[in-house]
Amino acid sequence: MVERQQFQKMLDQIQQDIIKMGGLVEESIDNAIESLKKQDLELAKETIQIDKKIDQLELTIEDACIQLIATQQPAARDLRKISSSFKIIHNLERMGDYAQSIANTTLTIGNDPLIKPLIDLPRMTLIVQKMVRNSLEAFIQDNEALAKQVGETDDEVDQLHNQIFNELLLLMIKNPATINQATHLLFISRALERIADHATDIAERVIYTLHGIHANLN
Amino acid sequence: MTDNEVVIKTDGLSLWYGKNQALKNVSLCICQRKVTAIIGPSGCGKSTFLKVLNRMVDLVPNVKTNGKVVYHGKNIFDDDINLVNLRTRVGMVFQKPNPFPKSIYENVAFGPRIHRKPKKDELNEIVERSLRQASLWDEVKDRLNDPGLSLSGGQQQRLCIARTLANDPEVILMDEPTSALDPSATLRIEDLVRELREKYHIVIVTHNMQQAGRVSDDTCFFLNGELVEADKTKTIFTNPRDSRTEDYISGRFG
Ligand SMILES: Nc1ncnc2c1ncn2[C@@H]1O[C@H](COP(=O)(O)OP(=O)(O)O)[C@@H](O)[C@H]1O
Ligand SMILES: [Mg+2]
Numbered sequence: 028m029v030e031r032q033q034f035q036k037m038l039d040q041i042q043q044d045i046i047k048m049g050g051l052v053e054e055s056i057d058n059a060i061e062s063l064k065k066q067d068l069e070l071a072k073e074t075i076q077i078d079k080k081i082d083q084l085e086l087t088i089e090d091a092c093i094q095l096i097a098t099q100q101p102a103a104r105d106l107r108k109i110s111s112s113f114k115i116i117h118n119l120e121r122m123g124d125y126a127q128s129i130a131n132t133t134l135t136i137g138n139d140p141l142i143k144p145l146i147d148l149p150r151m152t153l154i155v156q157k158m159v160r161n162s163l164e165a166f167i168q169d170n171e172a173l174a175k176q177v178g179e180t181d182d183e184v185d186q187l188h189n190q191i192f193n194e195l196l197l198l199m200i201k202n203p204a205t206i207n208q209a210t211h212l213l214f215i216s217r218a219l220e221r222i223a224d225h226a227t228d229i230a231e232r233v234i235y236t237l238h239g240i241h242a243n244l245n
Numbered sequence: 246m247t248d249n250e251v252v253i254k255t256d257g258l259s260l261w262y263g264k265n266q267a268l269k270n271v272s273l274c275i276c277q278r279k280v281t282a283i284i285g286p287s288g289c290g291k292s293t294f295l296k297v298l299n300r301m302v303d304l305v306p307n308v309k310t311n312g313k314v315v316y317h318g319k320n321i322f323d324d325d326i327n328l329v330n331l332r333t334r335v336g337m338v339f340q341k342p343n344p345f346p347k348s349i350y351e352n353v354a355f356g357p358r359i360h361r362k363p364k365k366d367e368l369n370e371i372v373e374r375s376l377r378q379a380s381l382w383d384e385v386k387d388r389l390n391d392p393g394l395s396l397s398g399g400q401q402q403r404l405c406i407a408r409t410l411a412n413d414p415e416v417i418l419m420d421e422p423t424s425a426l427d428p429s430a431t432l433r434i435e436d437l438v439r440e441l442r443e444k445y446h447i448v449i450v451t452h453n454m455q456q457a458g459r460v461s462d463d464t465c466f467f468l469n470g471e472l473v474e475a476d477k478t479k480t481i482f483t484n485p486r487d488s489r490t491e492d493y494i495s496g497r498f499g
Contacts, residue, residue: 031496100455102482102494239484 034099041091041112042167045119048084049163051077052122053156056222059129060152063215064145066138074130081123085116107239111232115166118225122159125218132211142198142205148216151187154180155223162229166236174233177226178244184223191216250277252416252446253298253335257312260293260470262305267293269470270312275416280438280447282461282478284454286493290470291450295418298448299335300328333360336414340421342401344393344408349376349385352393352404356412371411379407380437399430406437417441419449423456435460454494458482466490 055077062070092109095101101109158177165173195209195216227245234242253275260268267290275281275298283291296302297314300321313320321331333356344352353372357363363371372389376382381403385396393404402422409417419438423431438447438460451457457464458478465475466487474481474490485491492498 034496100496102454102458102496103485103491105495106483 031099034095034101034105037091037095037099038105038108041088041095041109044084044088044091045112045115046163046167048081048088048116048119049159051081051084052119052126053159055081055123055126056129056152056156056159056219059126059133060149060215062130063133063136064149066133066136066141068134068137071130071133075127078123078127081120085120088112088116104236107236111166111236114232115163115229118228122222122225125222129215129218132215136208136211139208142208142212143194147187147191147194148212148219151184151191151216151219154184154187155219155226158184158223158226159229162226162233165230165233169233169237171233171237174230175244177230181223181227181245184220188216188220251275252277252316254315255294255297255312256315258294258297258314259311260290260297260302261309262293263307267470268297271467271470271472272312273465273472273475275446275448276463277446278442278444279462280442280449280460282457282464283448283450283467284452284457284464284493285467285473286498287452289467291452291467292420293470294467295337295420295448295450298416298418299332299337300326301332301337303328329360333412334414335416335418336409336412338402338405338409338417338419338422341425342398342405344396344401344404346392346394348390349393349396349404350389353407353411356408360412375407375411376404378410378441379403380433380440381407397430399426399433402426402430402434403437406434406441410441414445416446416448419447421450421452424452431456454482454496466493468493 055074058070058074058077061067062074092112095109096106158180161173162177164170165177192213195213199206199209224245231242231244234240234244251274255271255273258268258271259266271294283294285291293302297310302308302310310322314322316331316335319326345355347355350372353375354368357368357371373382373386376385381400384400385391393401396404402425406417406422423434426434435456438449441447442462449457449460461478463475464478464481466473466481466485466489468489474485474487476485481490482494485494
């Protein structure tokens, strides 16, 4: 059997770049939440710089996908892998945007004292980061079980988001002076929840790449 | 797929050239008003399969067949089949354009003149209609008496298509009809195939997979004389069932 070496090399490069993009997304989520926790405004500004790199990488990968389609006429699973790559880089780019807006919120909150110790948000962050990592790993390794696991974890994130929402709501009712910051924190929780949705989308692309069917994992 | 959509059906078709088995138990339906592409690596039996469908393969010595090819409810291997009739109804276009060493007009008029003995006016009409259908008319209408061989390769192939159409076929078999043509002549033939599909049933053998993707509705993948998979072209190219089909259309062998 003649393997298509040139083709495989280009496809491998795309996948490596997707992993790299995923790493940057994880880093920016991490920075964004850390900067919030520590009220480290410098770190928040760095996060915004990472987003530029993520956007750039999206364009690079998109070009590589286009070139592969135009010159190599991929079919079947190869084609699905590439069409999924197209979608996935968009998911990652959106995640980057959410991380960036979390960082912007950190800057808005500035040095005002936090209205509550942050416990659930960092917990949620850990789960969301793992979802991002696992969804990409599932994609690169064609790992269906791992993809499905990402879909299940999304429920946990939704629950945490609801919990945070209720808690902040109570706080606002008790003490209207907290409304301003509580709204910001709510927005951050919502951003994390959306990032998890994008990770779930990626997991669904794994199923599509493998079987050509559009699955719904959440 | 209901039975009345089926034009030709092969049932357990096997074929041997002497001791060499070229087709193995092929069961396949060719459907109405569709373009069916046959793909597969060299030597897998594509041309053989095509040549069985109008029994052109009979011209090769020492050929033995088994199984059935049912056309209009009748097995074409039956003794009482009219071969001349079969070969006009199931016409064939070959890989290399092969016009007769005659004028453009005579190339197209040849078949009808023998089979139907039409009057002059009627023959003129058939020639014009066939050349129009083959989208060659505008290029040759002022020089119908020039030799067919004076045309370009792509025009010669369209002339051969016109010659086939003049016999009023129902099914047109094409064996790699563009493999000797340049890219733009190829695309013209492909467009033509899509147009002809409105009136005829077309089976096209191609070793160019992208061509199968562009022109066909259904695709059949052959390997070593076996039919591995037949399905809608869209399915074959995006999500084939058999891993051998997947490897072939992904360019991993062949
Ligand atoms: N006229 C012939 N005489 C003997 N063997 C033939 C003849 N034509 C084809 N074959 C053999 O039959 C097999 C299928 O050939 P063919 O139908 O031409 O394949 P394809 O069109 O897919 O390249 C090959 O092994 C080939 O060598
Ligand atoms: Mg052949």
